[in-house]
Amino acid sequence: MDGSKIIIAAGAAFAALCATGITVAASARDASSAGSYETQAKHDNRMSDRMAVRMLDAHNRERVRLGLPKLKWNRALEREAKQWGHELARRGRLEHADQRTRNSTGENLWMGSQGQWDAMVGIDMMIDEKQHYTHGNFPEISRTGKWADVAHYTQIVWRDTKEVGCSVVNERGWDVLVCRYWPAGNVWGQKAY
Numbered sequence: 001m002d003g004s005k006i007i008i009a010a011g012a013a014f015a016a017l018c019a020t021g022i023t024v025a026a027s028a029r030d031a032s033s034a035g036s037y038e039t040q041a042k043h044d045n046r047m048s049d050r051m052a053v054r055m056l057d058a059h060n061r062e063r064v065r066l067g068l069p070k071l072k073w074n075r076a077l078e079r080e081a082k083q084w085g086h087e088l089a090r091r092g093r094l095e096h097a098d099q100r101t102r103n104s105t106g107e108n109l110w111m112g113s114q115g116q117w118d119a120m121v122g123i124d125m126m127i128d129e130k131q132h133y134t135h136g137n138f139p140e141i142s143r144t145g146k147w148a149d150v151a152h153y154t155q156i157v158w159r160d161t162k163e164v165g166c167s168v169v170n171e172r173g174w175d176v177l178v179c180r181y182w183p184a185g186n187v188w189g190q191k192a193y
Helices: 028-033 049-065 075-091 120-132 151-157
Strands: 013-019 022-025 106-113 163-171 174-182
Touching: 049 120, 049 151, 049 163, 075 106, 075 163, 075 174, 106 120, 106 151, 120 151, 120 174
Parallel strands: none
Antiparallel strands: 013 022, 013 106, 106 174, 163 174
């Protein structure tokens, strides 16, 4: 992958984000909450309601801070995210599903060594990208000059996005977080909000 970065933390824990094919590494400090996330609910093959609420709340806290409408949780997007999460765990790397596979939805990805991270670290890393965000027309949206440095964040706060569904897959040595957004954000020539 172009622009990929990997960081190895204590105990060989790895975590990375992927926005439109660019990987951004986590810092070792993020491993402090390792093992505290919830796994998929066994009885219905869905993310636990508690984890879904935590992820939706994290998205909506940032949106409310900016005066944007709250997102709604979408179980169909969650199911699609889970299917892609299994595929990414099998491959052992992050890459976006093609537009057809993801039904033209937006997509944020995170991956970490299995059991070493709270999956909320992935959402927090996405939101932390706001430190580099500058309000302009996409792709002129980053103080670093690289739009991919803020693309997770802009998808989360994209004004026209109304629904989100995420899933965490724990297998093959990986924890994989996939979030799908409808309608997709990061539209060239438009402002996030």
